[in-house]
Amino acid sequence: MKLSDIAIALVILAIVFLLLLPLATWLLDFLLIINITLSLLVLLFALFVKNPLEFSIFPTMLLVITLFRLALNLSSTRLILGNEGDAGNVIRTFGSFVIGDNIVVGFIIFLIILIIQFMVITKGSERVAEVAARFTLDAMPGKQMAIDADLNSGVIDENMARERRSIIQRESDFHGAMDGASKFIKGDAIAGLIITAINIIGGIIIGMITMDQEIGEVVNIFLLASVGDGLVSQIPALLISTSSGIIVTRSGGNDSSFGSQVGAQIAAQPYVLIMGGVLVVVLSLIPGLPKPIMWIVAVLLMIVGYFNYQRLNRKEVVTTDDAAEQLAQEKRKPENVASLLQVDPIELEFGYGIVPMVDVAQGGDLLDRVVMIRRQCALDLGIIVPAIRLRDNIQLSTSAYSIKIKGVEVASGEVMADHFLALSTDEAVEEIPGIPTTEPAFGLPALWISKNDREEAELLGYSTIDPPSVIATHLTEIVKRYAHELLNRQQVQTLIDNLKKIQPALVDEVVPKMFSLGELQKVLAALLEENVPIRDMATIVETLGDYGGITRDPEVLTEYVRQALRRVISNRFIPDGELYAITVDPALEQMIAENTKKSESGSYLAMEPSNIRRIFDKLRDVVETAKNHGRLPTVLVSPAVRRQFRRIAQQVSPDLAVLSYNEIEQNIDVHSEGVIRL
Numbered sequence: 001m002k003l004s005d006i007a008i009a010l011v012i013l014a015i016v017f018l019l020l021l022p023l024a025t026w027l028l029d030f031l032l033i034i035n036i037t038l039s040l041l042v043l044l045f046a047l048f049v050k051n052p053l054e055f056s057i058f059p060t061m062l063l064v065i066t067l068f069r070l071a072l073n074l075s076s077t078r079l080i081l082g083n084e085g086d087a088g089n090v091i092r093t094f095g096s097f098v099i100g101d102n103i104v105v106g107f108i109i110f111l112i113i114l115i116i117q118f119m120v121i122t123k124g125s126e127r128v129a130e131v132a133a134r135f136t137l138d139a140m141p142g143k144q145m146a147i148d149a150d151l152n153s154g155v156i157d158e159n160m161a162r163e164r165r166s167i168i169q170r171e172s173d174f175h176g177a178m179d180g181a182s183k184f185i186k187g188d189a190i191a192g193l194i195i196t197a198i199n200i201i202g203g204i205i206i207g208m209i210t211m212d213q214e215i216g217e218v219v220n221i222f223l224l225a226s227v228g229d230g231l232v233s234q235i236p237a238l239l240i241s242t243s244s245g246i247i248v249t250r251s252g253g254n255d256s257s258f259g260s261q262v263g264a265q266i267a268a269q270p271y272v273l274i275m276g277g278v279l280v281v282v283l284s285l286i287p288g289l290p291k292p293i294m295w296i297v298a299v300l301l302m303i304v305g306y307f308n309y310q311r312l313n314r315k316e317v318v319t320t321d322d323a324a325e326q327l328a329q330e331k332r333k334p335e336n337v338a339s340l341l342q343v344d345p346i347e348l349e350f351g352y353g354i355v356p357m358v359d360v361a362q363g364g365d366l367l368d369r370v371v372m373i374r375r376q377c378a379l380d381l382g383i384i385v386p387a388i389r390l391r392d393n394i395q396l397s398t399s400a401y402s403i404k405i406k407g408v409e410v411a412s413g414e415v416m417a418d419h420f421l422a423l424s425t426d427e428a429v430e431e432i433p434g435i436p437t438t439e440p441a442f443g444l445p446a447l448w449i450s451k452n453d454r455e456e457a458e459l460l461g462y463s464t465i466d467p468p469s470v471i472a473t474h475l476t477e478i479v480k481r482y483a484h485e486l487l488n489r490q491q492v493q494t495l496i497d498n499l500k501k502i503q504p505a506l507v508d509e510v511v512p513k514m515f516s517l518g519e520l521q522k523v524l525a526a527l528l529e530e531n532v533p534i535r536d537m538a539t540i541v542e543t544l545g546d547y548g549g550i551t552r553d554p555e556v557l558t559e560y561v562r563q564a565l566r567r568v569i570s571n572r573f574i575p576d577g578e579l580y581a582i583t584v585d586p587a588l589e590q591m592i593a594e595n596t597k598k599s600e601s602g603s604y605l606a607m608e609p610s611n612i613r614r615i616f617d618k619l620r621d622v623v624e625t626a627k628n629h630g631r632l633p634t635v636l637v638s639p640a641v642r643r644q645f646r647r648i649a650q651q652v653s654p655d656l657a658v659l660s661y662n663e664i665e666q667n668i669d670v671h672s673e674g675v676i677r678l
Helices: 003-018 025-048 058-082 089-099 103-152 158-210 215-249 258-267 270-284 291-332 352-358 366-380 451-459 467-481 489-502 504-510 517-529 537-547 554-564 566-573 586-594 609-628 642-652
Strands: 346-350 388-392 400-405 408-414 419-423 435-438 445-450 463-465 578-584 596-599 602-605 634-637 658-660 669-676
Touching (some): 025 058, 025 089, 025 215, 089 215, 103 158, 346 352, 352 366, 400 467, 419 467, 445 451, 489 504, 489 537, 517 537, 537 554, 554 566, 554 642, 554 658, 578 609, 586 596, 586 642, 602 642, 609 669
Parallel strands (some): 346 388, 578 634, 634 658
Antiparallel strands (some): 346 400, 400 408, 419 463
16 A cells, blocks of 8 residues: 555545544644645646646545535634634634724625625536536547547557547546536535524624623624634635636647646737727727726737737748748658558548548448447457558549458449448349349349338338448458458467467467467468358367377368367358258269378369369359259368368359368258269
8 A cells, every 4th residue: 555545544534533623723723724725726736737637636636625624614613602703813814804994894795705606606617517527428429439430540559549548438537526526516615604604693692692792892703703714714615616617617638738728829819909909998088987097908908919919920930931941851851652661451442422421520420330340350250350441532433432452452342322222032022113233242133222212112022221331241241251361460469368368378388389370370361261260269279289299281280170160160151050062972082182282382282174174063063053942052071172172162152161071060950962073
């Protein structure tokens, strides 16, 4: 425990004891001076902080100071009522200074100070704190979305996004605490009024009973003490209330203190000061007004305005000269082309007609959908998708977009901003008018229909999709298709770090003792290339650890990992428990195994071209037959040739899954769709 923590705890306990213990007048004077000093320091802090979060302890400090002031009020009341109105020099001095020679005028001035404190400063601070807390909480979702948008567009990195989210959370906590703390200020003001009334009425009654003096003298003694006590408590309370108002009305994005902003913003408008001086001179022409005083004020305004005008002109000249000099220096320097070499992993370029779908100010939500794409890919495949950069491209047509992977276009499409994409389903009963097109993500026939026809199309059994969803779906499929290319060593390190938090012994044994990040990356990329999720990193790393002493071949290790993930593979490719399989004749499998050659870069199939062509033709015929029956089949082969046959099948249909017998669960029902023979 730190010494400061112990000191704060002792201070709070001492304040609590002040509520119970009587104080000597000299000790009360000392504590009252401490109270006034603390209030002044809080006010100065409020004026000089550049950001409200720099003084985030203010709500808690406000509670402690309020409790301290109420404890002093109780102690001073005990002395006023029990010590014949003598509560120390500080209270006597404040009361004498305000009341002076006329007790009635002095008391009225004291009441005005109380009204200002309660009705203006305290009430205003409370309202501002309440509104600030409400608007801060309402603005949180928008700020979070803006941070996610900047992160996905590559403007900021993960660390900066995390820092901004922390600032937003701290701002919300601060303004929420200030909303509650403002109630302490209001309660303190009300308590001050009640305590002052008790001191006056109770003191006069006690004085008339116990003091052998005239009624006027008794009233004078206790009124002076009560007013002095009220001022000693209300002036610090006024300072604290003012500090609260200054804190909650400050903008969180300022980079300078309140005084610096006042000077800079007033000095930035010299014409206002000059015109103000002229208007004061005009007002001085009204008969009866003190002309000399008004002329002095007018001259001062004009002088300050003139000097600010001269300073701004000099600053503009210097700025222009500096800019010209900087431009000349940049022209003399060799061009820095290093930034031009940066290649973004994923880019989405679009024509200016799609800009409203991206611009949040125009109601676009494509940025939010990009955030969901990253989350969806993390949940579906277990990968960390890099930041997706979105940018407009005037070279594209108005409604076109282009998706690039590592700077190279891999897909493109076109949408109609004021239409919906209608996909025919099995429930569609009749055709609807529209513009024929092809759905970009899956290549399905579709129609662009107007917004007015959407409801009718849905009633007829069509599935309608808005343009942002079309783009987001296409982008999602592209990210999944090229996930194996997007996986780099840094992402693999992140996955390993996450696994190490829960299974440190496993990671320490396998990575990097048995396998380097590069070797692990090859296995993970091979899984992603065939749409196998890598979320279960523990099983993957354990399997590599089990077989790492037998082989270092990434292809063989990938097959072992696939067999360990058979439950994941079965659920992914056979979700309903029924497998419509295309099997391979054992003689053909034997031929493929015998003609598989290995090299330093991996294995390859060295068969006669005529035999490979015959396999292509046979496989294409069986696949087309199955598709005509409304089924997408899966090729089922032995583990030894699965990898090589998958390379053949990929040429026939990129989406055709090739599984081995060891990769499916025992409870799967297998239906034969055909056998591939030579």
